[in-house]
Each structure stands twice: as structure tokens, then as C-alpha cells.
Amino acid sequence: MVLYVIGLGLSDEKDITVKGLEAVKSCERIYLEAYTSILTVGKERLEAFYGKPVVIADREMVESEADVILKDADKVNVAFLVVGDPFGATTHTDLVHRATELSIPVIPIHNASIMNAVGCCGLQLYNYGQTVSIVFFTETWKPDSFYDKIKMNTDMELHTLCLLDIKVKEQSIENMARGRNIYEPPRYMTINTAVEQLLEVHETRAAASPESKPAYTKNSIVVGLARVGCDDQKIVAGTLEELLTVDFGGPLHSLVIAGKMHFLEAEVVKAFAVDKETFDKYAVVSQH
Amino acid sequence: MVLYVIGLGLSDEKDITVKGLEAVKSCERIYLEAYTSILTVGKERLEAFYGKPVVIADREMVESEADVILKDADKVNVAFLVVGDPFGATTHTDLVHRATELSIPVIPIHNASIMNAVGCCGLQLYNYGQTVSIVFFTETWKPDSFYDKIKMNTDMELHTLCLLDIKVKEQSIENMARGRNIYEPPRYMTINTAVEQLLEVHETRAAASPESKPAYTKNSIVVGLARVGCDDQKIVAGTLEELLTVDFGGPLHSLVIAGKMHFLEAEVVKAFAVDKETFDKYAVVSQH
Numbered sequence: 001m002v003l004y005v006i007g008l009g010l011s012d013e014k015d016i017t018v019k020g021l022e023a024v025k026s027c028e029r030i031y032l033e034a035y036t037s038i039l040t041v042g043k044e045r046l047e048a049f050y051g052k053p054v055v056i057a058d059r060e061m062v063e064s065e066a067d068v069i070l071k072d073a074d075k076v077n078v079a080f081l082v083v084g085d086p087f088g089a090t091t092h093t094d095l096v097h098r099a100t101e102l103s104i105p106v107i108p109i110h111n112a113s114i115m116n117a118v119g120c121c122g123l124q125l126y127n128y129g130q131t132v133s134i135v136f137f138t139e140t141w142k143p144d145s146f147y148d149k150i151k152m153n154t155d156m157e158l159h160t161l162c163l164l165d166i167k168v169k170e171q172s173i174e175n176m177a178r179g180r181n182i183y184e185p186p187r188y189m190t191i192n193t194a195v196e197q198l199l200e201v202h203e204t205r206a207a208a209s210p211e212s213k214p215a216y217t218k219n220s221i222v223v224g225l226a227r228v229g230c231d232d233q234k235i236v237a238g239t240l241e242e243l244l245t246v247d248f249g250g251p252l253h254s255l256v257i258a259g260k261m262h263f264l265e266a267e268v269v270k271a272f273a274v275d276k277e278t279f280d281k282y283a284v285v286s287q288h
Numbered sequence: 289m290v291l292y293v294i295g296l297g298l299s300d301e302k303d304i305t306v307k308g309l310e311a312v313k314s315c316e317r318i319y320l321e322a323y324t325s326i327l328t329v330g331k332e333r334l335e336a337f338y339g340k341p342v343v344i345a346d347r348e349m350v351e352s353e354a355d356v357i358l359k360d361a362d363k364v365n366v367a368f369l370v371v372g373d374p375f376g377a378t379t380h381t382d383l384v385h386r387a388t389e390l391s392i393p394v395i396p397i398h399n400a401s402i403m404n405a406v407g408c409c410g411l412q413l414y415n416y417g418q419t420v421s422i423v424f425f426t427e428t429w430k431p432d433s434f435y436d437k438i439k440m441n442t443d444m445e446l447h448t449l450c451l452l453d454i455k456v457k458e459q460s461i462e463n464m465a466r467g468r469n470i471y472e473p474p475r476y477m478t479i480n481t482a483v484e485q486l487l488e489v490h491e492t493r494a495a496a497s498p499e500s501k502p503a504y505t506k507n508s509i510v511v512g513l514a515r516v517g518c519d520d521q522k523i524v525a526g527t528l529e530e531l532l533t534v535d536f537g538g539p540l541h542s543l544v545i546a547g548k549m550h551f552l553e554a555e556v557v558k559a560f561a562v563d564k565e566t567f568d569k570y571a572v573v574s575q576h
Contacts, residue, residue, distance in 0.1 A: 010398060014307040017297060017399070021306060085400060087407025093552065108408060110298060110400035110517050111305070112373060115413050117398045119375025125403050126421070130446055131414040152444060158418055229398050264381065 003070065003099045004079045005086040007111025010229035012041045013049040020109040024050050028076035031057040031069055033092060035168040037083035038188075038252065040230050046081075054081070058169055066098040073104045084113035114228060114254055118161050121223045121235055121256055122268025128161055129153030129259075134194050135165040136187070144201045150257055151215035157260035157284075162198075164189035164253050188251035191224035195244050195255070216240065216257055219282045223256040223269060224248055238274040239282055246274060260284045291358065291387045292367045293374040295399025298517035300329045301337040308397040312338050316364035319345040319357055321380060323456040325371035326476075326540065328518050334369075342369070346457055354386040361392045372401035402516060402542055406449050409511045409523055409544055410556025416449055417441030417547075422482050423453040424475070432489045438545055439503035445548035445572075450486075452477035452541050476539035479512040483531050483543070504528065504545055507570045511544040511557060512536055526562040527570055534562060548572045 004023045009015030016024070024030060032043055034056045039046075043054045057069065057080070070078065080092060086108040099106050119125045130153060132146035146162065153160045167187040175182045199218055206214055216222075218241040226234040226248035236246050237258075261269060266285045273279035292311045297303030304312070312318060320331055322344045327334075331342045345357065345368070358366065368380060374396040387394050407413045418441060420434035434450065441448045455475040463470045487506055494502055504510075506529040514522040514536035524534050525546075549557060554573045561567035 007400065009305060012307075014310070015305050015398070017303050017305050018309060019300075019302040022302070085404045085407065088404065088413065090412060090552075093556075110303070110405045110408075112295065112398035112400055113404045113413075115404045116373045116376065116401045119373065120396060120398075124378060125376065125401075126419040126451075129418055130416065130444070133414070156418070156440060163414075264378075268381075 001073065001075065001077045001105075003073050003096070003104050003106045004077065004109060005092065005096065005106060006079055006081050006109045007085040007088075007113070008039060008081055008083050009111040010039075010084060010114065010117055011227070012039055012230070013045050015039075015111065015229065017109060017111060020111065021050075023077070023107070023109060024052070024079050024081075026077050027052070027079040028072070030054045030079045030081065032081045033057050033062060033083070033089075035059045036089040036166065038166075039083055040227060040250075062092055062095055066095045069095060070099055070102060070104060073099065074102070085111050085115075088113040088115060112229065114163065115161070117228045118225065118254060118256060120228060121225055121237070121272065123159045123223065123256060123258060123261065123265050127159055127259065127262070127265070129156060129158035131161045131163060133163045133165070134189065134197060134255075136167065136189060136193075137197050137200070142201070144204075147201050147205055147215055154215055154257065154259050155213075159259045160257040162194060162255040162257065164191070164194050164255065166252075189253065191226065191246070191248050191253045191255050192244055194253070195222070195240050199240060221258045221269070221279065221283045223258065223272065225254045225256070226250070227252065228254065235272045236274050237269045237272040237279065239278055242274050242278060258283070260286050263287055289361065289363065289365045291361055291384070291392050291394045292365065292397060293380065293384065293394060294367055294369050294397045295373040295401070296327060296369055296371050297399040298327075298372060298402065298405055299515070300327055300518070301333050303399065303517065305397060305399060308399065309338075311365070311395070311397060312340070312367050312369075314365050315340075315367040316360070318342045318367045318369065320369045321345050321350060321371070321377070323347045324377040324454065326454075327371055328515060328538075350380055350383055354383045357383060358387055358390060358392060361387065362390070373399050373403075376401040376403060400517065402451065403449070405516050406513065406542060406544060408516060409513055409525070409560065411447045411511065411544060411546060411549065411553050415447055415547065415550070415553070417444060417446035419449045419451060421451045421453070422477065422485060424455065424477060424481075425485050425488070430489075432492075435489050435493060435503055442503055442545065442547050447547045448545040450482060450543040450545065452479070452482050452543065454540075477541065479514065479534070479536050479541045479543050480532055482541070483510070483528050487528060509546045509557070509567065509571050511546065511560065513542045513544070514538070515540065516542065523560045524562055525557045525560040525567065527566055530562050530566065546571070548574050551575055
């Protein structure tokens, strides 16, 4: 019949839309994509709310078992649930592609994602440049292409939304080598770690080309957002250095690097400032 | 008690979240912001769905009668409904500000907006640059600052989301001069009009500085999106020239100017192409 790809929004089981909930209830099987983002509630809460079982779909399953997910979808409805909006992640592109090949209609049901909900920090959505991703650095792998993108944005006085890394169902090198299906606990990058990595890259780049204007410095104003849309969401603004030590609590975290702020934007952001004096000192604000 | 600012999503009464619907039902008064965006259903459908009356809040009311909207909000809950996400528009910033002054807690409830739902056209959200607005040209007023922003985006190979103008509750110059409260019918910019204006600006700019690389030409690939999230949504890709004459039906319309497309993006967009041959001829596609 139909493959529904349903956005769950950002927080808990009640952030699904009424349309999405009706679709879920019409489905014979329900899968939850659980490796690019998370809600603050587990699948048990979803199952209780829907009155139906929910199957966790990990990366392996979505990427290699599309036909299992789509089994009988020409006769029954199947729901594929995605945290945020269905089109926020690209992970299920293959699934949708496969459904189309099998002539199974795909109906997406939209919802909030961090890409628009970030507006709650007071920086207007139409003043953002390209979004960047910051992944966990390792001793030997420190991908820093975000730096050039942030630089392009700040050169144009635009804000930058930084999406922070999530590692789910990772194997240690040892377990992988031995073929043991033992997985590490999930890791969600904190704002503190993101700030550390940003400062590390800043130092490397500044040392390499001391004459060029940096994308940001330790005194640049940024806004950290944790658990956007939840009752206990936390938004704190400050310099990168100030945010190094702020405790934002549990996941998910995001970070915005402010470009030039309109004074009305600055007013809202300042209300979140960890220190209003340093905010006034370092914020770049336009009066018109 | 609480001012809820509730996103309604993009299509009809059932795009509200379950959390949003519960909030609405707890409210003594419900206002609908109806001048920056619209659903495909009228307030009667919302009233029937909520089982409560809904008051249309026009610009005048939101900007100058915040205290009427907030009356008794220290004792009862008040809902302010916004099409899309609460933070998509800036129109109610003053209302939220006034509530804060009166120590009334403000709780936003997020939802989809075109800023993230546009992902449905196949161009990935993290490959967009700054969003631009295109307003109705008049004989004497043709604001074209969008051109420079689009140029910055396409120079960086990024896509551009163009939000198209809405005119609600406008007065003719004559009626305004005579102080008559007679309003013109609402106008929603079509994709065709946006394309005409884009081409007009292109010609002016190209004539003024023929040596510089244009932001786009009549052969640039764009994607028109109408009524995103509705059952009858329409997505068509083609060159600007090709989209001049495509009938997209009723509002709301949006337009995306494609930058360089990853081949997986191009595959999805091509499925929407009005002519696959011209698409292949003019699409700028990267293979990695």
C-alpha cells in the first residue's frame, strides 16, 4: 500500500503530528531509524503511545535489508520513523529509492528538525549560511573542512549552525578484528567537545597562516543549544572560551557560531548570555 | 499561566503535533497569525478540529494589541498559532517580548517549516547557502538584493531557497488616502512571477556589468515547489525559462536555485524534471 516516512520531531512521543500518528496507527509494521539522531524517550514510550510494537532499524538494516523493511508493502502500510524531519538525514535515501523501484508509494510526513528549530536561540533563520558538521576527532583523524565553511559564513556576516557528531553501534578495533558483535556505548558530542575541537583547529590554522583573518577566535560569540524542544532545553550564549566549561546536560547538543547580529537578534541572544559584559564586549552587532 | 506559540506545520489542521493539540485544548483563547503564511484550510476547519473558536490575528493586532492578546494570560492559557514553525517569522517577536515583560511564561511548540521541508526536492539541506526573499515588484520599486545573495551562494556551489512574497490585507492607495477600511484580495507570488522577476534582474545586472559571471541565467536549473506537505503538492525541476510557463496551481509556492548538485541529489531532482534532456544539458553535477 504505502511506505510512510514520518518525522517525529525533536523531543518525545508527543512531537509527532496528528497526521503522522494516524499514519502510524494504519501501519502493520513500524521501524524506527535510531542511528542519526535520538528522541529523549526510548522505543518503549513510543510503543505504549502507538499501541503497537516498534522495531529499531540500525544502519546495517536500513542499508542492506530494505527488502525486509518493505516486505508486503504492496499489501500493508509500513512506517519508517525518523527523528526530526524525514529529509534531515540522507540515510534512508536508499530505502525510498528501493520502494520506488518496487512501485510502492512513499508518503513523507514532515516535522520540525534542528535546521529550523534552531531559530529559538534568537538568530534569524534567513541569516544563516551553510550548515556544518563537526565529527569526533581521533588521534590520527581530525577532519576540519568545517573551518573553511565557517570562514565563508562569517566573512559574509552570517551565522553557522554546527551539527555535532553521534556515534551509535560502534565496534572497537579489537572486536571488529575478531568479528565479535559487541558494540561500544553510544556517544553524543557535547558542546564542550565541539568547542575544544573548534579551538584546536583555530590554533592550527592560525599558526599555518598567521596573516589571514581567522574564521573565529576564542572570543567569538556562540550559542549552545541542548535538547531543543524539550521541557529542560538549555540555551547558553557566550564566547567559545566561556562555553568550554558550561554543563549542558544530556544529548543532543548543537552549536551556533554567530555572525554579525542585528540588534534585535542580539537582544534575544544576550538574554541567554553566561556573562552579559563579555557579550557586550565581543558581540558584533549592527544597528539597522 | 502560559502563552503557547504553536507551529501548525505546512498543510492542514492535522499537521499540528499531538503536544501542540493538547496545548491548544488547554487554552482559553486561541489566535491565528494569518499574514505571513497560510495553511490550505481556513479557520473554520481549525475551529471544528479544536472544538474552540479561533480569532484571526492580523498584523495590526499583533503589532499594536499585544496586551489584548495577552489579557489575563497570568490566569489562563493563551495560544498563538503560527503556520510552519514558531520561529520561522519574526512577526510575533514583540508579542513574546511583551509576554516576558509581564512575566508570562512563553512555551514554543516546534513544527515543520519550509526551511527544512524543502529537503523533499532532493537537494540536501546542508548544501544550501543563505535563504532569500523575493518580493512583488512594482513599476517604481524593484528591490533586488536577493541577486547578490544568490550570487554568493552559487559562487560557493550552494543551493538557494527563495521565499516568495505574500500580500495580505493590503489597501489600494485610493482607499488608504480616503481612510476607507477596504482591503485588496490577498496575493501570493507564484513561481512564474518569481522566475519573471529573477530573469528581469538578471538582464539588468548583465547589462550593467557584462564582464562579471552572472548569479544565474535563463538556463540555470531550478526547482519549483507548491503546497509542500499537502496531498496535491507539486514539485517541478527545469531551467528558469522552462518554469516560466509551468502551472503550479494554488499557493504557497517556493523556488530553489540549484548550485552544484551531488550526483545523488541530481538523480532525485531529475525525477522531477519537466524535460530530462535539458536537465542533463544544464545541470551542474559533481561525481563525488
